[in-house]
Amino acid sequence: MIFLKRNALQELLAWKNREDRKPLVLKGARQVGKTWLMREFGKNYYASFVYFNFDEEDELKSIFETNKSPERIIELLSLIAGEKILPEKTLVIFDEIQECPEALNALKYFREKANEYHVITAGSMLGTLLAQPKSYPVGMVNLLNIHPLTFDEFLSATDEPLYTYYLSIEKEQPIEAIFHTRLLDAYNSYLIIGGMPECVVSWVRYKDPKRVTQIQQELITIYENDFSKHNGKINSGRILMVFRSIVSQLAKPNEKFMYGAVREGGRARDFEEAIEWLVSAGMLNRVYNVSKMEHPLSAFDRLDCFKLFVFDTGLLKHMAGIDNSAILLKTDYQFKGPLTENYVLQQLRGQFDIAPRYFATGSGEIDFVLQHGTEIIPVEAKGGENKSAPSFKRYVSEAEPKHAIRFSKHGYLKNGRITNMPLYLVRKMKELL
Incomplete structure (x- = not known):
């Protein structure tokens, strides 16, 4: 057992x-x-x-x-x-x-x-x-x-000794190369397997990626059948259309949800209730855009401007049809950015009292904006080791926030005002501030 x-x-x-x-x-x-x-x-x-x-x-x-x-x-x-x-x-x-x-x-x-x-x-x-x-x-x-397993829960199920090391990581602690590599490998595995309990148990038991893929496909089918069974006033076909549009929504350059991308000529009034239903059901996570990066964040929500992510990164990876080899072997592949952001959001959920937001202007975007007490923390999510976006750097130099976090595959280090945390530490972010 x-x-x-x-x-x-x-x-x-x-x-x-x-x-x-x-x-x-x-x-x-x-x-x-x-x-x-x-x-x-x-x-x-x-x-x-x-x-x-x-x-x-x-x-x-x-x-x-x-x-x-x-x-x-x-x-x-x-x-x-x-x-x-x-x-x-x-x-x-x-x-x-x-x-x-x-x-x-x-x-x-x-x-x-x-x-x-x-x-x-x-x-x-x-x-x-x-x-x-x-x-x-x-x-x-x-x-x-209750959410799917987070990365730390996944690690405890798949590699107990590495999980023990992970728990011991403290603020600004240098992470030895051997552990950094192993934790990044575990991160890559999590992108593929995700946090659905059945997928994790199957992986621990059989180490067979084909079985995991099959379970993910069955889960998607169960969910899509659930949409058609729900007996509300919301059109189940629209729920299904929104759900199936998520991959293409996130693949767009700015990832912002567009009603017209669900169906040509689609409007808010056609799909608003379907989105609300999917968010309430726990299937999608919604991140609002804010017009200002100031406390309190919710006062600056632009309710007509948001992104939608899938509640489990492994399921999103399966829905997008990304081959495992792309994650394990290639440094870059299509959809790497959205998959990384989906992962970061999944790990941030519930850490802070206020849900994460994002900030976008014509000159660029900040992936996530967090509120911690009265402090505003800009967060950047990078799938590789590439450098920070100009908009992130500009905000940090102008606003001089107390904390600015960049998640990437680099080691754990503080560079000026920006702290780089490896992607496997997102679940420990609040603790490490």
């Missing part, structure tokens, strides 16, 4: 120990490991856990349709599980909860009347449901986003 060390387990533990704990809802795209996480958490941190899946057990729904009392619900669930559900000691897991809106709504009663029971829930496409405020008990639940 291959064990994946997921950072989210620490967040789940923090939730368990909170005095003001509410029922917890896990959000995230399908197949990112939500079910595994809930069960693993129950197994390791509780005396026992009970698991209920609303997709597999239709008759469960009737319990929530006819009862509002948490005590009665717990009593009936104990009977079904064949064991007594104890406050504080038993973790109650509801999976695929989107199949039973009454159960989602019942979380409110657990919060108000029976908060001593630890309840955790998840479901595919839950994000799209939670985006409609009427559909769940706002303010009565805690929310936690």
Whole structure:
């Protein structure tokens, strides 16, 4: 059995120990490991856990349709599980909860009347449901986003000794050439395999890239089928068109999302809701352009100007049809820039309280702009060892920011105002500032 060390387990533990704990809802795209996480958490941190899946057990729904009392619900669930559900000691897991809106709504009663029971829930496409405020008990639940494995989690699964070294890297520490090379190799592997748990487990077990490619293809198919199954007012064909346009959107020189590139003559009103749906479902990450690089960043969002990235870099690499040899052997290949940016964004997610933005003017662009407290940090993402873009250098010399970060394949070094961090350190950026 291959064990994946997921950072989210620490967040789940923090939730368990909170005095003001509410029922917890896990959000995230399908197949990112939500079910595994809930069960693993129950197994390791509780005396026992009970698991209920609303997709597999239709008759469960009737319990929530006819009862509002948490005590009665717990009593009936104990009977079904064949064991007594104890406050504080038993973790109650509801999976695929989107199949039973009454159960989602019942979380409110657990919060108000029976908060001593630890309840955790998840479901595919839950994000799209939670985006409609009427559909769940706002303010009565805690929310936690679950993403594919980040680079550090991937490293811990694929090379434990190297992961131990990675954890020991400190601010401005020179990295020995042997470790730098090995970590860059691991970075290249991550671009190919990505962070979907099934892909990582398959890679650890078989080391067969063909199998990984097959899993990635199956995942894309599952997602595309999900679009057609969703039963909302948004046209599923448009969701599919937006999703399939991402590679060509990112391949354009400025990568900015263009409605006309989805369909000739396409307008915002045609595809806005489809984009919103994909972002809520956790399938795409949206990065807004800002008109000024100043605190607070969100005050300068240009809401009509954004880029869309795929939630997992391995899946984007597969969608773009990049051959593994290009990543492993060639220094340059088409789509290297967008793939690198997708990777950097995936690793930055959740590190800072404010989501990353980007800045673009006629004279150039800064890949990412981060807000850390009141400080604004320009970030450049380079797929190779090539030099900084003139627009990045110009901004740094004019604005003199406290930190300016350039991610590339170079070693870890500070050069004037710019700190170069190797691409494998993006996950440690905040810690190394």
